[in-house]
Amino acid sequence: MQQRDYLTRLLGFQGFNVLKVEIDQEGDIEKAIITLGRSNEYICSNCGRKLHSAHSSFTQEVRHLHLWRYITILKFEKVKVRCPDCGVKVENLDFLEKNKRITKELTHQVSELCKVMTIEDVATF
Numbered sequence: 001m002q003q004r005d006y007l008t009r010l011l012g013f014q015g016f017n018v019l020k021v022e023i024d025q026e027g028d029i030e031k032a033i034i035t036l037g038r039s040n041e042y043i044c045s046n047c048g049r050k051l052h053s054a055h056s057s058f059t060q061e062v063r064h065l066h067l068w069r070y071i072t073i074l075k076f077e078k079v080k081v082r083c084p085d086c087g088v089k090v091e092n093l094d095f096l097e098k099n100k101r102i103t104k105e106l107t108h109q110v111s112e113l114c115k116v117m118t119i120e121d122v123a124t125f
């Protein structure tokens with residue numbers, strides 16, 4: 001099994017696979033930018049219908065859980081679908097809430113940390 005396959009398995013997002021990992025540094029902030037490939041199965045965000053073709057796509061970057069000391073950015077193509085019932089809609093993704101730029105997993109982690117740490121401490125985490 002290749003390292004990318006291990007990372008895909010650890011990520012655990014159905015239909016997505018790790019294509020590339022790059023390390024970037026801005027001042028003291030170190031980032032792991034993970035580029036994802038994906039299957040051609042999309043979910044209409046309005047009705048939940050599964051579709052297999054994209055109307056259009058755009059590159060989306062979202063923050064995910066830290067990878068060791070690195071802030072993690074997931075980079076992938078987010079799709080608009082032409083649903084027969086709803087028209088053109090942005091797809092629904094299990095790991096992302098609508099109009100959010102951080103994953104549900106990171107939202108959950110921050111919410112749990114806020115139970116035991118101050119907001120200032122969580123913000124620097």
Ligand SMILES: [Zn+2]
Binds near residue numbers: 086
């Ligand atoms: Zn629909």
